[in-house]
Amino acid sequence: MEDVVAKYVSQKVRKTRWRPVSATALQAPEVFATGSWDNEENKVSFWSVGDFGGLSSNAEYHGEPHLLCDIQHNGDVMDMEFLDSERIVAASSTGSVTIFRHHQNNQTLSVNQKWENAHYYDPSGGNAPCTGVICNSPEIFTVGEDGRINVFTADRKEAVRTIDNADSSTLHAVTCLRTTEILTVNSIGQLKVWDFRQQGNEPSQIFSITGERIPLHCVDRHPSQQHIVATGGQDGMLSIWDVRQGSMPVSLLNAHEAELWEVHFHPSNPDHLFTCSEDGSLWHWDASNDVSERKPFLHTGGRSTTFLAHSGINQSVISAWLSSDPTKDRMEITNLFSNPTLSVNSLDVLGSCLVYGTDAECIYVKKNLFA
Template identity: 75%
Template structure:
């Protein structure tokens, strides 16, 4: 594990993201944003770091290269979310409501603002000069960009178009906290009253096609991710630190509610190429690795528990056979290993990203960490 940056100032690392890489050059660059703890927007920056490549690791997997800052640029407002559009462009969501595409010029290692949608999110009842509402989430499927905000608005942008392709002004009466693509034309959103919603962007009506919700208390949901191979499997996390697993093909409530963190869960991510592994991070200073791959070959019986049909099983890929572990009535029994990757936890772990064997996460302790041996 490498400490990439430790600042003597008040820089809270909010959004670390791996730059998408060709397979031949996996994991050579990383971007993250630092969120200022002092009320001074000038100190918010987007930074690109190089952390070397896997060729610089020793026999025991230790990394021998020196991480270094390639370039950075100021950002107006707190960075609420950040996603790569492609290998050169980064889409950033601001607390001011503005959405910006930054371009990384790799020939001279500079960053510039490529395009900006000012006040993409705003409060109608406030003065227009300061009425911006935080853009809380962004997801990209080049060239399309979807944003959500605390104003309950959903925007669909295209990177090559000046104006929004579509806006759903009153998509939600509460704050939308996160968004991800379900399929090419469908998105998933989570909100501050415990609801998971599906939106079909092909439909012109401004209503969700499906609504799912937590039973009982309306606990705010902060994060959402869908299984990369089996898109009906969705994971969410929220204010109570619980991990919820949903099967969007059936019912309106989660299939599983798993006790997880002791405070807010800020992000949840299935591993993009090995989705029997899932990662969550929390305000309580912990980062958990959930592993359902253990004993799958030796204990196939669990795949049929709860009266579920064998039709759930797919043998088209190796990864898909373990999906039912997430859908089991008791997915932790005998077949899930849970590891806290930060044993000496202190301040909030705000965000994480995972690619191949590498994990990156940022904390309120003014530090960003890289772990290159996830499966060692």
């Protein structure tokens, strides 16, 4: 585990996000942001794992992540997303949405734009937490406990568009499907697709898991095949969906023992997927072509060791995640981290580097993911 470094930060970490790098950049990501929660004073912080102390670029990280700058954040940080390489958008439990700008010349953070009452239960001031944010520059989409969807742009004080009663239940997370479409997940186990080319305030598609209405906490879209979506639920299940067909998930995968807080496809290697949970674990799901040649689909997580066969695994040219033949191949799951007493709240992956944050007031950076 020498390729993992930890930093105690004296704050519970709710979100971790790598600063985006150019698609043509060869160097590993160096800067990431964190947002805290459940502290007397919460912060958005920027960190570097770059070349400090004269280490060569090929050296292991010998030191901890280095704090570049931080700024006070009003309320818990519920979600964060980079708008570009200089600006990050933070969603607050107070219902506000703030864009912070990172000034790299003097390593400071400042408020670039703020929407105070983006989410609220009633106009008289009953603010509702803003639970999710996704950026598709120049647009910023936010969702909240109030069932509201907002569309903002950084240069406007008012929302570009608001759907006030988009959902009668809490919206927990949001992702972009295409330029004009977003997908939300809610507290009764539904996925809804919203097409902003349409004038109405109704979703264009609704998906759900039959049976119990288990809340869905997180969602991520496959980076190159936009019809493939992964969600994580309160019951720890990982679900894979194909939004082109049907209304139910393609695969339901037994995963964590408690709430699944975050799911991310690897942005450039999407046969790899990562999940983290309230049960203190962080899993790497590997559906790449060579898995069956290396080892069987064996997971070393908190549950008893099992071989899982299901409808999501096959090295089809269409996708490793969408096959109807479970016998063709198996997928490997590895538990990259285990602290059964405290939650792993957030993760982000870029290149060969993974960053994650916990309620143990620690942030971790793992490099050489595929070594």
